[in-house]
Amino acid sequence: MARITQDIEEAIAALKDNLPVAVPTETVYGLAANALNDDAVKSVFEAKQRPADHPLIVHIGKRNDLYNWAEDVPQQAKQLIEVFWPGPLTLVLPKKSAVSTLITGGLDTVAVRMPNHPILSELLSKIDFALVAPSANAFTHISPTCAGHVVRSLNDRIPLVLDGGQCTVGIESTIVAFNGDKPIILRHGAISIEEITSVIGEVEVTTAPTKELRAPGMHHVHYAPRTICYRVDQLHSTDLPFNKKIGIITLLPQVDIYPNASYRALSDKGDLKQAARHLYQFLHELDQLELDMIIIERVENKNQGKALNDRINRASQPYPFNHQEK
Ligand code: TXA
Numbered sequence: 001m002a003r004i005t006q007d008i009e010e011a012i013a014a015l016k017d018n019l020p021v022a023v024p025t026e027t028v029y030g031l032a033a034n035a036l037n038d039d040a041v042k043s044v045f046e047a048k049q050r051p052a053d054h055p056l057i058v059h060i061g062k063r064n065d066l067y068n069w070a071e072d073v074p075q076q077a078k079q080l081i082e083v084f085w086p087g088p089l090t091l092v093l094p095k096k097s098a099v100s101t102l103i104t105g106g107l108d109t110v111a112v113r114m115p116n117h118p119i120l121s122e123l124l125s126k127i128d129f130a131l132v133a134p135s136a137n138a139f140t141h142i143s144p145t146c147a148g149h150v151v152r153s154l155n156d157r158i159p160l161v162l163d164g165g166q167c168t169v170g171i172e173s174t175i176v177a178f179n180g181d182k183p184i185i186l187r188h189g190a191i192s193i194e195e196i197t198s199v200i201g202e203v204e205v206t207t208a209p210t211k212e213l214r215a216p217g218m219h220h221v222h223y224a225p226r227t228i229c230y231r232v233d234q235l236h237s238t239d240l241p242f243n244k245k246i247g248i249i250t251l252l253p254q255v256d257i258y259p260n261a262s263y264r265a266l267s268d269k270g271d272l273k274q275a276a277r278h279l280y281q282f283l284h285e286l287d288q289l290e291l292d293m294i295i296i297e298r299v300e301n302k303n304q305g306k307a308l309n310d311r312i313n314r315a316s317q318p319y320p321f322n323h324q325e326k
């Protein structure tokens, strides 16, 4: 059974014993382990039931620690670090030869980020190793944004969760790869493409899997709740069944016309950052209500809306009972 603790020293002791420990980050909870110990790294794959060829992100406590992991840090990557670290930005860079291929899933690149969470930063400042940390959910489950979500997904598979409260960002980091001629966005995330291009100019976007660029976040169905989940473009032009128990997630508050529905508004004023903070939380909440279905309305596809729609798409199928989706 996973124990929830607020004691950083207890978490450090377990990490030094090469055990996996769930830790808070600003994006989602991560399942952390000593990145310098192969057994510790393996324990993360085992606990998550994650295939071995899906690489992990290395979490560092200081910007300069990047040079322990990356062989080469191009100028544009440095510019992004200047602006966004610590924060929800992951860089994929050519790896140093000593970096374990267990972490990189056999690739010759490594993903690194410097998280921005007071408790995790304190923890990282007290240890002399970096942490691998995939999201602290079983493979294909929704990412956790509080300690309770971690326990729901990984309860008997990990010993300890360090409780750092509710994640303030709520969706995963944006991943930018620097291993070719041009920077490539591999995963939409908390930092929008617009914010990235305002610092380094044009980038490519490749969020579908290719042979060279693997990412489990690119799987078609990922982050999915157990309740069947449908997406719609416009709730008001969708005919929902009156006789079913439905969960409805929209960006803005709705007039509740369906008597059996549980409504959740991602943001009272349509703020996309606030919406990102709530999406996984609401999916977790509604998933526990024994509903017949969850309906999610997609948001406008700009700024953080791209990451939100990406996660909505992965959690759901198109609503099959009318044909409003373009
Ligand atoms: O916000 C986050 O990034 C969270 C928190 C815990 O830090 N972590 C997270 O980890 O989302 P995970 O394992 O759920 O997703 C890591 C993503 C995967 O899509 C993985 O394929 C990609 O990073 N990745 C890791 N190393 C890579 C590499 N060398 N090349 C391409 N993609 C890589």
Ligand code: MG
Pocket (backbone or CB within 6 Å): 134, 135, 143, 217
């Ligand atoms: Mg994940």
